[in-house]
Amino acid sequence: AQKVTQAQTEISVVEKEDVTLDCVYETRDTTYYLFWYKQPPSGELVFLIRRNSFDEQNEISGRYSWNFQKSTSSFNFTITASQVVDSAVYFCALSEAENYGQNFVFGPGTRLSVLP
Amino acid sequence: DTEVTQTPKHLVMGMTNKKSLKCEQHMGHRAMYWYKQKAKKPPELMFVYSYEKLSINESVPSRFSPECPNSSLLNLHLHALQPEDSALYLCASSQEGPGYNEQFFGPGTRLTVL
Numbered sequence: 001a002q003k004v005t006q007a008q009t010e011i012s013v014v015e016k017e018d019v020t021l022d023c024v025y026e027t028r029d030t031t032y033y034l035f036w037y038k039q040p041p042s043g044e045l046v047f048l049i050r051r052n053s054f055d056e057q058n059e060i061s062g063r064y065s066w067n068f069q070k071s072t073s074s075f076n077f078t079i080t081a082s083q084v085v086d087s088a089v090y091f092c093a094l095s096e097a098e099n100y101g102q103n104f105v106f107g108p109g110t111r112l113s114v115l116p
Numbered sequence: 117d118t119e120v121t122q123t124p125k126h127l128v129m130g131m132t133n134k135k136s137l138k139c140e141q142h143m144g145h146r147a148m149y150w151y152k153q154k155a156k157k158p159p160e161l162m163f164v165y166s167y168e169k170l171s172i173n174e175s176v177p178s179r180f181s182p183e184c185p186n187s188s189l190l191n192l193h194l195h196a197l198q199p200e201d202s203a204l205y206l207c208a209s210s211q212e213g214p215g216y217n218e219q220f221f222g223p224g225t226r227l228t229v230l
Contacts, residue, residue, distance in 0.1 A: 045208075
C-alpha cells in the first residue's frame with residue numbers, strides 16, 4: 001500500500017529564515033503523482049504543485065522550490081526567506097496512476113509557524 | 117473563475133436531524149470529491165464522482181449519502197449522525213478523474229453533531 005511520511009510534525013522559524021519540509025513516499029507503481037498543498041488557518045486547502053514520477057526536474061516558483069529525488073523517494077519543499085503568511089499546515093500527497101486515484105493519500109502534514 | 121464554493125460554512129445538528137452540505141464549482145471540472153478532516157489530521161477521502169457517477173466510496177457509513185445532480189453540483193446528505201462525525205467536510209474538484217489532476221478545494225463546512 002502506498003504511504004506518505006512527513007516526519008516533521010511542527011516547525012517554527014523566524015521570518016526571513018529558509019525552511020525545508022520533508023516528504024518521503026512509498027509506492028510500488030512506476031507511474032505516480034506527487035502533490036503539495038497548503039492549509040492556512042482559514043481551513044481551505046491550496047494546491048501548490050504536482051509532479052509526475054517521470055519528471056525529476058526541480059521546480060522553483062518565487063520563494064518556493066521543490067526537490068524531487070526518486071532514488072530516495074523524497075519530494076521536499078523549501079521556502080526561502082519565509083514570511084508570516086507562510087504559517088500553515090503543509091500536506092504532501094501521493095496518487096498512484098494504476099489505481100486511478102483510488103488511493104489518493106495525504107501525508108500527516110507539517111505545521112509551519114513563521115514568527116515575526 | 118477558479119473557485120469551489122461550499123454551504124453552509126458552519127452547521128450544528130442533532131443526532132436525529134437530516135441536513136445537507138452543498139458544493140458547487142464552475143470550472144468545467146468532471147470529477148468532484150468529498151473529504152472529511154478531523155482536527156490536526158489530514159483529509160480523508162470519502163467519495164469521488166467522475167462524470168457525475170459515483171466512482172469511489174471509501175467504505176463510508178450509510179448515514180452519509182452523496183448526490184451529484186449535475187457536473188457542477190455535489191451534495192452530501194446527512195442523517196442520524198454521531199458526535200464522532202463532527203469534523204471539517206471539504207469538497208474538491210479536478211479537471212478529469214482522480215489521481216493525476218490537481219484538486220481544487222472549497223473552504224469547507226465545519227460540522228458539529230450534538
